[in-house]
Amino acid sequence: MGxxxxxxxxxxxxxxxxxxxxxxxxxxxxxxxxxxITGFMMIEVVIGLLANSLALLSDAAHMLTDxxxxxxxxxxxxxxxxxxxxxxxxxxxxAEILSAQANGITLLVLAGWLTYEAIRRLLDPPEVTGGLxxxxxxxxxxxxxxxxxxxxxxxxxxxxxxxxxxxxxNDLYGFIATAVAGVVVLLTGFARADAIxxxxxxxxxxxxxxxxxxxxGRIFLEAAPAGVDPDALGRRLVEIPGVDEVHDLHVWQIxxxxxxxxxxxxxxxxxxxxxLRQQIERLLDHDYEITHTTLQVDHSQLVSAATSPNANRxxxxxxxxxxxxxxxxxxERPGPSAGLGYTQN
Numbered sequence: 001m002g003x004x005x006x007x008x009x010x011x012x013x014x015x016x017x018x019x020x021x022x023x024x025x026x027x028x029x030x031x032x033x034x035x036x037i038t039g040f041m042m043i044e045v046v047i048g049l050l051a052n053s054l055a056l057l058s059d060a061a062h063m064l065t066d067x068x069x070x071x072x073x074x075x076x077x078x079x080x081x082x083x084x085x086x087x088x089x090x091x092x093x094x095a096e097i098l099s100a101q102a103n104g105i106t107l108l109v110l111a112g113w114l115t116y117e118a119i120r121r122l123l124d125p126p127e128v129t130g131g132l133x134x135x136x137x138x139x140x141x142x143x144x145x146x147x148x149x150x151x152x153x154x155x156x157x158x159x160x161x162x163x164x165x166x167x168x169x170n171d172l173y174g175f176i177a178t179a180v181a182g183v184v185v186l187l188t189g190f191a192r193a194d195a196i197x198x199x200x201x202x203x204x205x206x207x208x209x210x211x212x213x214x215x216x217g218r219i220f221l222e223a224a225p226a227g228v229d230p231d232a233l234g235r236r237l238v239e240i241p242g243v244d245e246v247h248d249l250h251v252w253q254i255x256x257x258x259x260x261x262x263x264x265x266x267x268x269x270x271x272x273x274x275x276l277r278q279q280i281e282r283l284l285d286h287d288y289e290i291t292h293t294t295l296q297v298d299h300s301q302l303v304s305a306a307t308s309p310n311a312n313r314x315x316x317x318x319x320x321x322x323x324x325x326x327x328x329x330x331x332e333r334p335g336p337s338a339g340l341g342y343t344q345n
Contacts, residue, residue: 026077033147033168034070037063039334040143044136051132054121058114058198059140060180060203062171065110066147069103069167076160080255090236092291093255096160097216100256103163104212111205114198121195130186133194137179152165159215159256166208213273222252225259227287234330236287237263240279242271244300251290260287260292266300273297 043065046057051065058315084091153164174197184190224230230251237246245266253259261284268278277297284290 006012016320022172025076027156029150029154030070030077030161033150033164034067034074036143036147036150037066037171039071039170040140041067042225043107044140047132047136048071051136052117052126053124053133053178053182054194055118056133056136056178056196058201059137059171060090061114062110062167062174062201066108066164066167066171069106069164070151071100072099072102073160073164088199090254093258094219095109096158096255100159100163100212101216101220103167104209104216107167107205107212111202111209114202115203118195118198118200121198122192124194125195128189130182134179134186136214137175140175141172141179143169144175148172159212159219162256163212166212170205170208171202173204174270177201179276183258209343210230214342219255221251222250224251225253228259228290231328231330233288234263234328236283237265237280240276242268242276243328244268244329247327249327254292258292259288259290260294261294262294263292264296264298266298269299269301273299 041060044056044060044063045064047062073096076095079092079095082092085264087171122271126206134176148168151161151168154161177197177200178194184193218225220252230249233251234246234249237249246265247264249261249263251259251261265276265280277295281291281293284293
């Protein structure tokens, strides 16, 4: 029996690729946040040295990484906007994921350094000027709230922008903890409060840093995006009348919010390949918001299995194709209950 090869590449209406905020708007809001952070950071370094406050200096160091993360995000946006050409068939979209991973790693490195300094100051607390710490921290809260608001107006579905946002958000938490520590030092003289506040911020930094590294790592390893179970998706596809088997099913993210899928689909002999492909694409678009699809659709064939009591049943087997299928094979279960259950090989 001959086989028909139909290749579908659907993009739907393109809404799944839209982020709701233009690239120019992202740049504008990130630039506003960058200006606020760098201006206050320089003031905070001077005051932190005068007050001998590790919490203030750690906040200033964190603001430096905030500024670096925003510059990195702006650079990644510019690089990712370059069109696909030559060997880079997806363009440079994953530059944004590299930026997000770098932001996560810098959070973790900074957390390690601050942990060391905080422990050292817990063992040998220096004198801290509580008044300067409180005033500076309160101003820092206002600046970081404004910066966080500016970044929140950009496209936070982008892991790149989210990385910069997490930097600023953790800095806001840091200023709140620093303000509390300054009040404690001012009222009680308990200088170790400064280091304790730093450790609280460290815990938040580690949480945010690990999240960014984990999510960016999933994209680099081409894991299925959160909320999409490839096995469940394969079972959904073979529920479509006329579809016998789905294998070589791959779902991955090119970059944040840009999901792609490819699969080999075997349909019943005589079925409308074009119609079934379009039906699958509509399901993927409507239920999973996946519009970047590449589907190879072929007819299955009748085979005889002499050792099987169900000889001459329709099995979705294609000759001379893919000796070793990648991942599970989703197949209609033979027998009276066909269409009600499926097997995975």
